[in-house]
Amino acid sequence: MAGQGEEAVGRLKAQFGDAVVAAGAFRDQHWAVVAPAQWLTIARWLRDDAWAAYNVLLDVTGVHWPDRTPPMEVVAHLYSLTRNDVLRIKARVADRGPIASLTPLWQSADWNERETFDMFGIVFEGHPDLRRILMNEDYTDYPLRKELPLFRG
Amino acid sequence: METITERPDTLTINMGPSHPATHGVLRVVLELDGETVVACRPDIGYLHRGMEKIAENRTYLQFIPYTDRMDYLSPLAANVGFALAVEELLGIRVPPRCEFIRVICCELARIGSHLVWLGTSALDLGAATMFFHTFKDREWHYDLIEDLTGARLTTSYTRVGGVAYDATPDWLKRVREFVDAMPNRIDDYEALLTKNTIWLKRTQGIGRLSAADALSWGVTGPVLRASGVSYDLRKARPYSGYENYQFEVPVGTEGDVYDRYLVRIEEMRQSVKILDQALKNIPDGPVNVDDPKIFLPSKKRVLTSMEELIHQFMIVTEGFTCPEGEIYVATEVPKGELGFYIVSEGGKSPYRCRIRSSAFNNLSSLARQCVGELVADVVACIGSIDPVMGEVDR
Numbered sequence: 001m002a003g004q005g006e007e008a009v010g011r012l013k014a015q016f017g018d019a020v021v022a023a024g025a026f027r028d029q030h031w032a033v034v035a036p037a038q039w040l041t042i043a044r045w046l047r048d049d050a051w052a053a054y055n056v057l058l059d060v061t062g063v064h065w066p067d068r069t070p071p072m073e074v075v076a077h078l079y080s081l082t083r084n085d086v087l088r089i090k091a092r093v094a095d096r097g098p099i100a101s102l103t104p105l106w107q108s109a110d111w112n113e114r115e116t117f118d119m120f121g122i123v124f125e126g127h128p129d130l131r132r133i134l135m136n137e138d139y140t141d142y143p144l145r146k147e148l149p150l151f152r153g
Numbered sequence: 154m155e156t157i158t159e160r161p162d163t164l165t166i167n168m169g170p171s172h173p174a175t176h177g178v179l180r181v182v183l184e185l186d187g188e189t190v191v192a193c194r195p196d197i198g199y200l201h202r203g204m205e206k207i208a209e210n211r212t213y214l215q216f217i218p219y220t221d222r223m224d225y226l227s228p229l230a231a232n233v234g235f236a237l238a239v240e241e242l243l244g245i246r247v248p249p250r251c252e253f254i255r256v257i258c259c260e261l262a263r264i265g266s267h268l269v270w271l272g273t274s275a276l277d278l279g280a281a282t283m284f285f286h287t288f289k290d291r292e293w294h295y296d297l298i299e300d301l302t303g304a305r306l307t308t309s310y311t312r313v314g315g316v317a318y319d320a321t322p323d324w325l326k327r328v329r330e331f332v333d334a335m336p337n338r339i340d341d342y343e344a345l346l347t348k349n350t351i352w353l354k355r356t357q358g359i360g361r362l363s364a365a366d367a368l369s370w371g372v373t374g375p376v377l378r379a380s381g382v383s384y385d386l387r388k389a390r391p392y393s394g395y396e397n398y399q400f401e402v403p404v405g406t407e408g409d410v411y412d413r414y415l416v417r418i419e420e421m422r423q424s425v426k427i428l429d430q431a432l433k434n435i436p437d438g439p440v441n442v443d444d445p446k447i448f449l450p451s452k453k454r455v456l457t458s459m460e461e462l463i464h465q466f467m468i469v470t471e472g473f474t475c476p477e478g479e480i481y482v483a484t485e486v487p488k489g490e491l492g493f494y495i496v497s498e499g500g501k502s503p504y505r506c507r508i509r510s511s512a513f514n515n516l517s518s519l520a521r522q523c524v525g526e527l528v529a530d531v532v533a534c535i536g537s538i539d540p541v542m543g544e545v546d547r
Contacts, residue, residue, distance in 0.1 A: 026478035027241060056368050058483075059509040063496055077481055077494065077509070081368070081382070084389050086481060108371025111517040119205075134198035134546060143206050144505075150210045 004085040005030030008052060015049075016042060021092070031088035039074075039091050040100035046078055046087070047105055054078035054087055057106035060113050062120040064146045070094045072122055076102065093122065101127035119144040157184050157192035168531065170199050176273060176535065177542030181519070188527045193520040197513075200546040208506035212472030213239045216506070218309045223491075224512065224544040226269050227262035228308045229298065230486040231544075236311035237392055238482035238493035242475050245442055247315055252393040253435040254320050257328065258301075258310065259393070259484075260424040260431070264335070265294045266487035266539075267417045267424075271342060274414075274536030278355045283345055290338055293331060300324055313473070314448040315441025325432060332428045339421055346414070356411035360522035360534035363408060370521065371514035374489025376538055379416045380408030386485035398427050410537040417539075447473045472501040481509075488512045488539060512544040 005025065009032045013020045019042065022033040034042050046054045056079040063073040070092050078087045093099050101124035102109035113124045114133040121142040124130055132139065141148055157165070163184045170180040178199035184192040204223070208216050220235045221228035233255045240246065247255075272287035295305045301324055302308040302317065310317050346352045362372065367380040377384055385402040387395040403419035405412030441448050445464035454461040467473075477499040483492035489511030496505040515538050522534045 027244065027480055029480055031479075057371055058490065059371075059492065059494065059507070061494065061507045063505045075494070075507075077492070081384060088479075088481065106371070107366075107369040107521075108514055108517065111513065112371070115513075132198075134201040136198075143203055148206075150206060 004083055005087060008046075008085065008087050011049075011052065012042070012046070015045060029086075029088065031090060033090045033092060036074075036091040036093045036099050040102065040104070042089065043076070043078075043102050043105055046089070052080065053082045054080045054085075056081060057102060057108045057112075058086070060102065060109055060116055062116045062122055062144070064120060064144060066146050068092075072097065072120060074099055074116065074122060096121050097123040098125045099123075100125055101130075103127055118142070121145070157182065157194050160184070160186075160191070162186065163191055166528075170196070173277070176540060179516075179535070179540065179542055179545075181531065181535075183523075183528060183531065185528055188529070190523045190526055190528055190531060193523040193531070195516060195519050197516070197542070197545055200542045202547065204547040205506055205508060208503050210502065212501045213313055213475065213503070214468075214472055216503075217311060217313075218307065221307045221309055222543055223508070223510070223547060224266070224486060224488060224541045225306055226541055227266040227487045228306060229258040229302075229310055230262040230266075230484065231491060232308060232311040233259055233393070234482070234484040234486060234491045235493055236313055237484060238480065238495055239313045239475065241480050241482045242478060242495055242497055243313070243447065243473075244476075245314055245444065245447065247442055248439045249394070249436050250319075250438045251315050251440045253431050254316055254440065255311065255393045256395065256398070256431050257320070257428060257435075258316075259486075260428050261294055261297060261328070263424045263487045264421050265291055265298070267421050268294065270417060270487075270536070270539040271414075274533075274539070275346065275352075277532045277536045278352070280346065280349075280352060283342065286338075286342060286345070290335070297324070297328055297331060300327070312441070312448060314444065319440045320435075325435065328428065329432050332425055332432065335425045336422065339418060339425075343418060347418075353411065355530075355533055356414060356537075357409060358407070359410045359526060359530045360537055361407065361409045362518060362522055366521055367408065367518065370518040372489070372518050373511050374485070374487070374515065375413055375416045375420060376515050376518075377489065378403065379405035379412040381406055386483055386490060390483070392482075392484060398430050400427050410533045413537040474499065474501055475503075483509065486511060488541065488544065489515055491544075508547050510544045510547060512538075512540045512542075513547075516540045516545055 009023045019035045019038040046052045058077040060076045072093045075090045118132045168181040170178040180196040182194040220231040268287040268291040272284040275283035302310040364380045367377045383404045400423045450461040455465045475497045479496040481494045483490045492509030494507035495503045498504040
């Protein structure tokens with residue numbers, strides 16, 4: 001996964017300025033944190049821009065950081081078939097979200113966002129069918145939140 | 154009874170969660186107009202074990218057995234994928250001999266998984282003979298895996314920084330026998346199906362997925378390649394030395410059930426080619442990284458040196474520490490792209506371990522494939538996606 005991540009984040013900053021809140025890299029994998037209000041707009045630009053061309057949404061998930069404000073992070077991995085490059089974008093949102101759904105752009109957002117909702121309780125606005133996907137319908141917790149223990153005696 | 158559309162003239166039927174053609178505990182709610190599917194809603198989660206939660210509460214090494222239980226038809230491939238992800242996080246690379254052994258494992262797993270797919274999906278469509286042929290060879294492949302790892306299914310073979318045991322010369326000789334026999338066996342399978350009129354009628358033009366649709370649904374692996382997109386991680390982002398092997402990535406044109414069949418058959422031939430090269434070129438040398446803070450030191454050193462004894466004690470009781478950082482590492486497992494997104498805060502367990510499952514995303518395209526087809530073809534579509542619910546539900 002070498003090489004183009006830095007340029008992708010650079011172009012993202014040039015295009016959206018302050019909406020790119022933070023950026024970083026580890027082992028040559030680059031990521032950008034974007035303003036949640038711009039989530040859908042930025043994803044659309046990344047998909048449709050002739051250079052970026054991130055035409056596949058590989059994955060959407062969340063990370064819970066209870067000590068941070070805001071505590072939830074939505075993480076998406078995009079893949080560009082033409083440039084053979086993966087980019088990670090994130091948005092920091094409030095406890096239950098909301099954040100815009102990426103379903104208008106990619107069908108793969110459907111099940112992946114449902115799982116993120118199921119596991120973290122993050123609400124994706126504009127999702128056509130935001131139901132639990134792995135847990136029971138009558139389950140009330142969100143398993144991947146950090147306050148939920150692994151075992152409950 | 155749940156319904157999907159508002160139409161009063163349709164019949165809703167429930168397929169699964171315990172149905173021979175759903176390949177595990179998959180439930181599909183189908184709404185039918187006569188025999189035509191007008192709506193399809195897969196219902197998953199019956200095999201959800203919360204692996205991502207478990208990963209946060211285990212050391213990196215302790216999570217390897219859980220990767221066996223994701224895609225239980227090719228556990229070795231997931232073992233390798235997870236080990237590679239943690240090695241990337243640590244910034245280490247295993248010795249060449251280990252990479253060769255891992256490639257052999259991955260390709261054996263691919264052949265084994267495709268044999269199950271071929272046998273069961275043909276059985277679903279009434280070609281029962283196929284099942285006996287492929288399961289005979291799959292037993293052979295299981296014998297090899299058992300001799301290498303000590304287990305048929307729960308292999309847990311890789312370690313972070315190596316593998317559990319080195320491959321013996323005798324074992325490599327036996328893999329060679331398997332590799333030499335397989336091309337003829339694949340010819341035999343093809344003789345039964347490739348030009349079989351019933352098979353063609355049941356598979357051609359069924360469950361079509363265009364390249365654009367496949368990409369939009371996040372489909373990867375043979376299902377994506379059958380739709381004409383040449384995306385294979387062994388070529389796109391090579392790992393374990395795959396860049397040094399000569400092999401081709403078969404692609405289809407129609408994106409139907411038949412093309413998925415052709416792609417997987419050809420993938421088995423290519424796997425045989427890769428195995429052949431790996432067996433010819435496997436070097437001697439160590440199989441594990443020489444870093445006692447990550448990998449268990451050899452027993453001899455443990456028994457003769459105080460420092461090594463301490464290292465062994467620390468690794469076994471506490472595990473090793475990963476640096477702070479986050480990585481996404483994906484490998485081409487038999488079903489497609491299996492990715493691990495690991496967020497580390499430093500420490501001995503992942504802060505977050507996301508498993509990007511190939512079968513989960515592939516299965517999400519089922520409704521797209523089935524609507525408009527006959528109800529009997531749903532079975533063909535599920536079989537051609539080749540979902541393993543252990544990996545879908547995690």
